[in-house]
Amino acid sequence: MEANTLRKHFDYLIQSTEKLQLSKYVLERYKKHYEDVFLFCVEKHLDAFGHRNAEDFCRVKCLSLKKFAAKETAKIAYTTAGYFENGYFMWKSITFTLYPVCENYEKLLEGFCRELLKTLSPGTVRGGAGIIRQFLYFLEQSKVTSAARMTALNVLDFVRQEAPNHKSSMAKLLRTMRKFVCFLRSEGIVELDVDRFLENAGRQRQKALPCFTDDDIHRIFAQIDRSTDKGRRDYAIFVTSFRIGLRASDISKLMLTDIDWAGKTVRVVQKKTNTVLELPLPVDVGNAIADYILHARYKTDCPYIFLRLRNSPSITPMNPTAFNGCLRRYLEKAGIERTGWDGRSFHALRRTAGTNMVMSGVPISTVSQILGHGSMESSKRYISLDTETLRECALDLGEMHTEKEGLV
Structure with a gap:
């Protein structure tokens, strides 16, 4: 295949990707990955680019990249391979192994x-x-x-x-x-004694990330325009996490059939643990979801509750990674500063829900069940965020006699 003909195929792939309504920054990165694949084809004198070529390309290109960049590169490589093998453009999730083994x-x-x-x-x-x-x-x-x-x-x-x-x-x-x-x-494969190499140096310290304050929550929710389709959807998503404590991955996969409106419950199969949770559906959460379904969610046979906006190229559920982007924009509007690793992510709404339960006197075992933690140790991290209750646990050292001593 001549380079000009090959160029036309890659131009078509780029144009098809541009129709996906991606951010300009993501789109620019994807365009660069397409160019890298194109140059690979030219250098190897390839008439077509199949899955075997994609494997070879990724094995050379991705090992020198960071994990996130490697996943993007692999996605473009395998999207290109699918186009050349099937004859049409398809944008879908791919499984890519950065460390291939025999x-x-x-x-x-x-x-x-x-x-x-x-x-x-x-x-x-x-x-x-x-x-x-x-x-x-x-x-x-x-x-x-x-x-x-x-x-x-x-x-x-x-x-x-x-x-x-x-x-x-x-x-x-x-x-x-x-x-x-x-x-x-x-399995009888080895008889190695390497336990001395693999002993833990000490107990791993766990960092208690902060949750949102009442003022933060009020300011965030005040920025959501519930008169728009996007506002109704975002409000329903945020209030579901804040009141029930569901993870982003579970909210994105909520189906219409998961809500029992008569029984006022919601059923969730947790993606992280693959266990089933059946939780009470608070009135405000139910009203927010109903408002979105009745007035903002477009009519479709798609079983998922929370969908991408109408200008999306296909009717698909929201990706949970998009929740952080939505929250980030509302934080900026609310004037709440955010720095790296400060804990102010979408998951902080879940932590806030757990902390509020602890502060209201809900037993930690119950909090663990509601949040779907596999171990109560995970729930205990929320106790460290309840500063006022921890003050009541402090011992009074006022009557203890102390004196300052120094080295002789």
Whole structure:
């Protein structure tokens, strides 16, 4: 295929992507990725770009990129491959593995994940699987193509390599590696004794992120124009998280059939834990959702409650990542400053719901059930945010005699 003909195909892909109503910043990044794929085709003298080409392209390009940029690059590569193989443009989610491993290691990883799923939630297992995939990729790069040939030095070298990337999650790295080695021992694959390398250095400190104050909530909600379709939708989403404490991933997947209007309950299958929650539906939440459905949500057979706006190219549910963008704009309008890692994200509405329950006297075990936490330890972090109640727990040291002492 001549370069001019190939150029026309990529111009068509870019024009199709422009119709998706993406932000100009995201669109510019995607255009650059398309150009990178085009140059790859020219350099390799390719007449077409299939999935095998996409794998080769990503293997070369993505390993030098940060995770977010690698995912964007892979999305464009596989979208291009789909276009050349199927003959039409399709924008959909793709599964891309940044650390590809051989078939034997893939089967080993699958077996390890099945074992973890017996005691851990799917979300936790996915996090652990990512670490072990990196380790197996590290073994392959070290010319160790069989787990039976791995040594204690391989484990130690990997931990040393990854330690700078796990400054705040070193305990997770060590714990996951320890479980994997135990799994290999139980399967009779290795007889390594590397426990001394994988002991936790100390109890991991947990940071209690702040929640929104009553004034913050009032100012945020005051910025939402509920006379518009977008305002009705955003208000219903925000009040659902603030009053019930649902995660963004669960709100985005709420279906019309999940709400029992007569029984005033809402049923949720949590994406993070895959467990079912049936919660009371507060009046204000029910009214907000009903107002959106009746007056703002366009008529469609799509089963999900919260949809993208009417100018979207297709009728699809809102992506949970878009919730943070919406909140960020309302924070700016409200004059509430936001800095990196300050905890003022959409998830802070969930933390605020949990904190309000604790402050109103709801037992921590009940808070854990309502929020759908897999462990009560997760809910205990909300106690540290209840400053006034913590003051009542402080011991009075007024009657204790103290004196200042110094070194002799």
